[in-house]
Amino acid sequence: MSSYRFVILNQKDNVATALDDIPAGSIVKVTRQDREYDMTIKQNIEFGHKFAIVSIKKGEDILKYGEVIGVASSDIAEGEHVHVHNVEGKRGRGDKEHGDRSILGV
Amino acid sequence: METAQFWGYRRPDGRVGVRNHVLILPTIVCATQAAKQVTELVHGTVSFIHQHGCAQVGADYEQTFRTYVGMGTNPNVYGVVVMGLGCETHQGRSVAQEIAKSGKPVELVSIQNHGGTLGAIAEAARIAAQMVQDASALVREPFDVSELIVGTECGGSDACSGLSANPAVGYVSDMIVDRGGTAILAETTELIGAEHLLANRAVDDRVAKKVYEVIEAMEKRAIAMGVDIRTGNPSPGNRKGGLTTLEEKSLGAAAKAGTRPLQELIHYAERPTKKGLVWMDTPGHDIEQLTGMVAGGAQIVLFTSGRGTPTGSPIAPVIKIATNTSMFERMRENMDINAGTIIEGKESLESVGRRIFDELLLTASGKLTKSEILKQHDFGIWRIGPTF
Numbered sequence A: 001m002s003s004y005r006f007v008i009l010n011q012k013d014n015v016a017t018a019l020d021d022i023p024a025g026s027i028v029k030v031t032r033q034d035r036e037y038d039m040t041i042k043q044n045i046e047f048g049h050k051f052a053i054v055s056i057k058k059g060e061d062i063l064k065y066g067e068v069i070g071v072a073s074s075d076i077a078e079g080e081h082v083h084v085h086n087v088e089g090k091r092g093r094g095d096k097e098h099g100d101r102s103i104l105g106v
Numbered sequence B: 001m002e003t004a005q006f007w008g009y010r011r012p013d014g015r016v017g018v019r020n021h022v023l024i025l026p027t028i029v030c031a032t033q034a035a036k037q038v039t040e041l042v043h044g045t046v047s048f049i050h051q052h053g054c055a056q057v058g059a060d061y062e063q064t065f066r067t068y069v070g071m072g073t074n075p076n077v078y079g080v081v082v083m084g085l086g087c088e089t090h091q092g093r094s095v096a097q098e099i100a101k102s103g104k105p106v107e108l109v110s111i112q113n114h115g116g117t118l119g120a121i122a123e124a125a126r127i128a129a130q131m132v133q134d135a136s137a138l139v140r141e142p143f144d145v146s147e148l149i150v151g152t153e154c155g156g157s158d159a160c161s162g163l164s165a166n167p168a169v170g171y172v173s174d175m176i177v178d179r180g181g182t183a184i185l186a187e188t189t190e191l192i193g194a195e196h197l198l199a200n201r202a203v204d205d206r207v208a209k210k211v212y213e214v215i216e217a218m219e220k221r222a223i224a225m226g227v228d229i230r231t232g233n234p235s236p237g238n239r240k241g242g243l244t245t246l247e248e249k250s251l252g253a254a255a256k257a258g259t260r261p262l263q264e265l266i267h268y269a270e271r272p273t274k275k276g277l278v279w280m281d282t283p284g285h286d287i288e289q290l291t292g293m294v295a296g297g298a299q300i301v302l303f304t305s306g307r308g309t310p311t312g313s314p315i316a317p318v319i320k321i322a323t324n325t326s327m328f329e330r331m332r333e334n335m336d337i338n339a340g341t342i343i344e345g346k347e348s349l350e351s352v353g354r355r356i357f358d359e360l361l362l363t364a365s366g367k368l369t370k371s372e373i374l375k376q377h378d379f380g381i382w383r384i385g386p387t388f
Helices: B029-041 B058-073 B092-100 B117-136 B165-178 B195-199 B205-224 B236-240 B246-257 B286-295 B325-330 B349-364
Strands: A015-018 A027-032 A035-040 A050-052 A061-064 A067-072 B005-010 B021-026 B077-084 B106-110 B141-144 B149-154 B182-185 B262-266 B276-280 B300-305 B318-322
Touching (some): A015 A061, B005 B349, B021 B029, B021 B117, B029 B077, B058 B077, B058 B092, B058 B286, B077 B092, B106 B117, B149 B165, B165 B182, B165 B276, B165 B300, B165 B318, B165 B349, B182 B246, B195 B246, B205 B262, B286 B300, B300 B349, B318 B325, B318 B349
Parallel strands (some): B021 B077, B149 B182, B149 B300, B182 B276, B262 B276
Antiparallel strands (some): A015 A050, A027 A035, A061 A067, B005 B141
């Protein structure tokens, strides 16, 4: 078990924020909604970046602080880096106004 | 109610300043270079460079006018030398007349009336030199924290902003409010996605409704541009720091607002009419937000940063708070306080909050901030209309 630090800000959250640089392959212990489990980090996670603590389906909301911070733009596996490559914002989307808004659920 | 005191300067309109500047206020881009020359000649004067003051109309004209007047009437300013060109839409005379209502010394110098640049510089410098000596005869007196309007701001955010420095500033915001003072929350763009949390804290339905209105207006501006707001905000540096979407950044930014009720929502560069927590409608742009809050009467600003920034105001001390220790160590010359100890588990949020509050009182009483020492005299107006 690695001693890398990370924080889950709300029990509803499906992502955690790394408080250390966490190398790929590290095994971390996650406690979420009374469930404690070990998880393998899939990619290098830089300090301040997020990783999925459960598997997240494309189109599902990303929750941090117990609030919606965006939506998954592809399926995200447990332990994967969660960032701009697999998450889209739902707000201020002028680019979606005349295009495909289906991913935004509107 | 708990109390705390600082040493400040009482102004003729009853407000209290934490600095005693003589401001050389150029109301038009054409006079900014001359104004800067005056500050080279006369100790104790400050000015700023900008590109506004002509060929502006309607609400955009009004907002720029309000910003100039707000800078001049800010209680950190002892007296003002307004510098104009002569033919511009933002007439120096109107700005000077409005500032004079505060009872502080105001004089007008215009380049066309003083035979050009050198004559105007000489005249403004003569007036400013006397003002500076008069200002220096004032002595600080003790005042209650309830006299303070404190602006809060975050710029160059990272994923730590919402975990360390912003909640610590939120703790200070509550301390200020509990002692009868005013804390300004701003940067409407960076509250998109967190508006429901603030609307729930509004003192009445009218204020809650305005929260949703300003958020909708800001979001519509982005949508009208036909692009994802993420192309501009979060910025590349924000994203490198781990912030993925604007909503994520907003939820972290909202932590600066503490937990107290939201008393009112004011326009850009407007003076709060209520004590307590007040929201000023500004963009997320650091300098435009800072300028709006200072023009609205904030004597002092708490500014958090994860990536690090030199930001400062010509007339208000800006206390810069690092969200993480590695940036604080790297940019010590710019950052005043380290909140990264929260991330390292070495210090509690409350303990950092109390440290910031102590620094706030010390700074209000005269201690210089890093941005003041480095003469970081930033100024930028949120323009809401085209130039003609």
